[in-house]
Amino acid sequence: MATPVALSTNVQTETLDLSRLVDPRSIAVIGASDRPNSLGARSVANLLDHSDFQGTPYLISRTKQSIHGLDCYQSVTDLPEAPDVAMLVVPAAQTLQVLEDCAGRGVRYAIVFTSGFGEMGEEGKRAEQEMARIGRESGMRIYGPNSPGLCNLNKRLGMMFSPSFQIDQLPGPIGLATQGGGIGRCFLQAMERGVGVGLWASTGNEVDLTVADFMRYMADADDIEVIATTMEGIKDGPKFVEAALYAAERGKPVVALKVGRSEYGARAVASHTGSLSGAAEVNSAVLRQAGVVEVDDMDELIDTAALFARKRPTGGERVAIYGFSGGGCALTADAVGEAGLELTAFSEQTLAAIGSVLPDYAAITNPVDATSDILARPEIGHESLKQVAEDPGAGVVLYPFPCDYGELTGQIGESIAQVQRETDTPIVPIWMSDRLGEGYDALVKGGLVPVRSIKRGTKALSRWIERGRWSVDPDWSPLPAGRTGGDLVTFTEPAVKSFLASHGVTVPPSGRADTADKAVDVAENLGYPVVMKIVNSQITHKSDMGGVEVNLRSAADVRLAFDRIAAAAVAAGVTTDEVLVESMAPAGIDVLVGVTADPVFGPVMTFGLGGIFVELFNDVSRRMLPLTPAQARSLIDEPKCAALLRGLRGSGPADVEALADLMVAVSRFVETNSGRIEELELNPVRVLPAGQGVIALDAVLVMNETNGDAL
Numbered sequence: 001m002a003t004p005v006a007l008s009t010n011v012q013t014e015t016l017d018l019s020r021l022v023d024p025r026s027i028a029v030i031g032a033s034d035r036p037n038s039l040g041a042r043s044v045a046n047l048l049d050h051s052d053f054q055g056t057p058y059l060i061s062r063t064k065q066s067i068h069g070l071d072c073y074q075s076v077t078d079l080p081e082a083p084d085v086a087m088l089v090v091p092a093a094q095t096l097q098v099l100e101d102c103a104g105r106g107v108r109y110a111i112v113f114t115s116g117f118g119e120m121g122e123e124g125k126r127a128e129q130e131m132a133r134i135g136r137e138s139g140m141r142i143y144g145p146n147s148p149g150l151c152n153l154n155k156r157l158g159m160m161f162s163p164s165f166q167i168d169q170l171p172g173p174i175g176l177a178t179q180g181g182g183i184g185r186c187f188l189q190a191m192e193r194g195v196g197v198g199l200w201a202s203t204g205n206e207v208d209l210t211v212a213d214f215m216r217y218m219a220d221a222d223d224i225e226v227i228a229t230t231m232e233g234i235k236d237g238p239k240f241v242e243a244a245l246y247a248a249e250r251g252k253p254v255v256a257l258k259v260g261r262s263e264y265g266a267r268a269v270a271s272h273t274g275s276l277s278g279a280a281e282v283n284s285a286v287l288r289q290a291g292v293v294e295v296d297d298m299d300e301l302i303d304t305a306a307l308f309a310r311k312r313p314t315g316g317e318r319v320a321i322y323g324f325s326g327g328g329c330a331l332t333a334d335a336v337g338e339a340g341l342e343l344t345a346f347s348e349q350t351l352a353a354i355g356s357v358l359p360d361y362a363a364i365t366n367p368v369d370a371t372s373d374i375l376a377r378p379e380i381g382h383e384s385l386k387q388v389a390e391d392p393g394a395g396v397v398l399y400p401f402p403c404d405y406g407e408l409t410g411q412i413g414e415s416i417a418q419v420q421r422e423t424d425t426p427i428v429p430i431w432m433s434d435r436l437g438e439g440y441d442a443l444v445k446g447g448l449v450p451v452r453s454i455k456r457g458t459k460a461l462s463r464w465i466e467r468g469r470w471s472v473d474p475d476w477s478p479l480p481a482g483r484t485g486g487d488l489v490t491f492t493e494p495a496v497k498s499f500l501a502s503h504g505v506t507v508p509p510s511g512r513a514d515t516a517d518k519a520v521d522v523a524e525n526l527g528y529p530v531v532m533k534i535v536n537s538q539i540t541h542k543s544d545m546g547g548v549e550v551n552l553r554s555a556a557d558v559r560l561a562f563d564r565i566a567a568a569a570v571a572a573g574v575t576t577d578e579v580l581v582e583s584m585a586p587a588g589i590d591v592l593v594g595v596t597a598d599p600v601f602g603p604v605m606t607f608g609l610g611g612i613f614v615e616l617f618n619d620v621s622r623r624m625l626p627l628t629p630a631q632a633r634s635l636i637d638e639p640k641c642a643a644l645l646r647g648l649r650g651s652g653p654a655d656v657e658a659l660a661d662l663m664v665a666v667s668r669f670v671e672t673n674s675g676r677i678e679e680l681e682l683n684p685v686r687v688l689p690a691g692q693g694v695i696a697l698d699a700v701l702v703m704n705e706t707n708g709d710a711l
Contacts, residue, residue, distance in 0.1 A: 021109040024084035025055040031089030032059035039161040050166040052156040082106030092116040103138035112144030147204030148181035154198040172196015173225035175218035194444040212243040219247035228305040237601030238478040244290040285622035303460035306449040313468030317395025318344035321367030328400035329367040339458040344393035353387040389425040410438025417446025481602035484675040486704040496699040504665040508582040516562040522581040529584040590684030610684030627667035632660035654687040
């Protein structure tokens, strides 16, 4: 098991005890059957014929006296003891009553296979609410509905109705938590390339137990090293993030495939599990923040999780390439460069050792083309590959196989597996041929998990190395999602700036005026030049309707500007009682700092170029709140526009530290008003040269108006 790092005080460490679900002492099959190919018969066979279940099975059938040589009971209420787990293989119409019976008998966990609930519409959602009530009031935990079940392959235990459970059994260090059944079994069947799964939980519609619950369980499980997950929707964003952080602190990387990232996919997700898929950009940003390695498809999920199961990365790994095909090595080198990875430069000792083994015409600098000589003399391939893997700068070795040579390739595969047993450096075979011959089989048996294309290999490698650079922020845990309720209220700009200023956000000196004369008085008190803006909480884009006047340098300018704003208000059909007069800010770089209430993850901050550029370039970064100073700096560094702040083509750097401080102050303001803020936008924020600070030039705030006075 990976060595856990010290737990921070912010990540909740109370873990739901799922041990009696994952490894129960007694199991009841409700709806057991002996009718061939029925779900009830398959469930019984998987438990009694294809598992090594050491506990007590109970079969419940209303029509049979005995099944599989075991006496049947009419109801779960007739059992001599309360079983740890009840598997419900019953029609949807009977499910609620059977759950009531299970709860009354004291069942700990109910696995509901049945479909036809939340994914079917409002009536199904109401039934799920009733399921949740039954579980909540009784203390019984519910798994499903719309679930294929659960299998603990490291214990050879299958609580599922799948006809392929008996053949999909390769134990291993990967824990798999999915919502969908078919996509989870797709991962399970990667056993054909040597990927072993220790525990698979497929949670379905998640009326109670969720993917996050199993992630937390797997984080503590001694037989699980890596957690892989596919998610269609996330019911509780902060809970999921807490589980991911907990796993990270326990030394367990999480690799995730989020389904429903496009409009089409989101629709499919809704019809499948009734899940809320969420905004793809926000999902991806939060996953990165929590240290979750997000991937794009199933192959990448499998390849990446398998690589993590072989070794933990440091983040500084450089790549060595070795093969017997010059073209294959060159293609791999191209892919390494395109992926932004770095080839290592071999030490003089390594070069000398390789050169003493391989023929004179072999290429011994990275990449190493050992030539076809190793087909005739596998021993030279073994020795030279070992020297490459043991080079001080080699963090990983890519070994492309462009074609299969039958028995000869089998010998090479066995040789590579032997080298891997002699070194800690991961050797990643890339099997490019459509013919899966003896060499492929040897690599699989040797535990090297060959990938099927160069692009896939370098993609998984990139994800692996990048995750090695990430570390848990010990000062961070997410804010809760959800809103406090109440009507939405939009505040005026002066009010918003007053709130922000009280939380440490710098705003321009200003004053309000309801006549031109008073506007002049304010301007002369502030000193010219000034800016004048219309004050109206319903206008968020004031400049679009002529409600902003800038660079006013005299009393005459101020009077004319006041009249123009009043006329623009009449033309736009809005009313205003006053204007805001502010000191005009010095030149700088304008950026956006915004917060929105995401329905899944709660308040999320967005950062990018200010003004119209945020919409034009869509060059933004996001973080789930609250924000620590370290996260604020990484938020600033992420988008391409960060180059402007660092200084570009001779221009000096901007005050990035002050910008980070402003972001943290905004985060504190949101945290103080947790659950109330719907939208907060500071656009633009003027970032001045280094050491001169930042100024929030405009601000919009939409909140749930409640009795809270935290503002």
